[in-house]
Amino acid sequence: MDYVDPEGTPWTRLRWTSAIDRLRLIGRVHRLLIPQGKGESMSSTADVVVIGGGFAGIVAARELSLRGVRTVVLEGRDRLGGRTWSREVAGHTVELGGAWVHWTQPHVFAEISRYGLELLQSPTPDVGTWLVNGDLRTGPKQQLTTRLESALKKFWGAEVGEVNQLHSLDWAMPVSSLDQLTVQDRLDTTDLTDEDKALLSGLFATMGCGPCSSTSLVAMLRWWLLGGATLDGVVAATGGYKIRGGTGVLVDAIVADGDFEVQLSTAVTRVEQMSQGIRVTTRTGDSYTAKVAVCTIPLNTMSAIDFSPALSGAKARAAREGQSSCGLKAVIRLAGVAEQVSAFAPDTHPFTDLETDWVDGAEQGMIAFGARADRLDLSDLDAVAAAVHTLLPQAEILEVLSHDWVGDEYSRGTWTVLRPTHATQIAADLQRSEGPLIIAGDATASLWNGFIDGAIESGLRAARQARSALDGNAAGPEVLCEGTPR
């Protein structure tokens, strides 16, 4: 036995070498604990149980534990980091999930500063390639940018001028009149050329990680505004810089800084509010009793947990309807392409965007995005080659690396893209705690909703709400700026 907690519960050291490897925290391995007698159901207590060990969960746990709150993180997967996952390909660190960060994303940049991490600039392509009604067009990257900018100006039209005047974090306030609409609705009703439509379809299907017909116009409007309402600003903020060494470096730094317990391979199936506190039950029948629970799992996985009492109105609707991303990201190592390229295709194409990520002699690594994960089998190199060839006919595919985030039971989608009407009808409610239950995660962020930054923002908020609840105060609404919907 390695440790008996203050409630007398015995714990033993987790013997899982890759987790130890992964965390590179040899001196702090005692933090990774499993209850003794795993396999038989057991119960344990903590002040706060955090469900999910992505950025939201580990930031909440760090904040709480650094203030002396006894915190345990229950994570379904056998690793931390959630929808971020750094891997090595041909000597390059690649990200299968969340990758890019920026100094206009205040929460993640504060973490980068706090741990003294470095940023790595992604390549700036010199050639643009785009598909319009089956016709492949190529030119200097600046030509592609100019065409996209012109199309975006028409697309956003006058409303954006009005919305730009509003410096509000309230989801509902500036946009309720637009929140019924999808990107496709706007494409269909704006005076655009075929080329404009093809370019915007590729751009928004990439940003929304789904077809334009299901992507919320308002979700995309927020990207646009947060990026400073310029194409350069949005591209820099969402695709310009990565953390040197990978997002795993930041995960490790946060975990090493905190003083909380982590249970890997521990899927939660039930969350039950009791007369005092809350009970969390896992798939193996173990239970954890705590004063407060912070649930940070992705929106599209929430229906897998049995909440008792059932989640209230807007939260229940969010869990039922989920968020809309259903696309793919792949890392493709290829040869035969001499230039650094940015390529776009409409949302009907298996790949809506291909971008050079690194160049290594005659080879390069490209990041590919697509609107539907079910449209292309990424393990079939011939199918991938056929899709790439419509944009880069000369490419020779060497290797493809990806993760099926949509099929994965712990994500059921990629980054959060709130569905039409959810910004005005659901977003603010998601941030309100229900008794001892607090909801966090990228879907609940006020600012960069759907990003690493938003996950961190939500973890900070959840920790604040949890401390408030532990102090016996109602953890009231936490919307930073609330207004009356128009």
Ligand SMILES: Cc1cc2nc3c(=O)[nH]c(=O)nc-3n(C[C@H](O)[C@H](O)[C@H](O)COP(=O)(O)OP(=O)(O)OC[C@H]3O[C@@H](n4cnc5c(N)ncnc54)[C@H](O)[C@@H]3O)c2cc1C
């Ligand atoms: C392909 C892809 C590309 C992306 N690109 C970017 C990008 O470039 N920049 C950016 O900022 N963001 C990007 N994102 C989004 C970013 O990765 C996420 O917004 C962020 O990581 C979400 O963190 P989170 O903690 O809210 O959720 P998650 O990281 O999903 O963490 C939730 C955790 O809960 C666990 N879990 C789920 N169900 C259970 C259960 N029942 N019991 C216990 N644990 C459970 C999951 O395993 C997971 O670890 C991308 C995401 C993907 C998938």
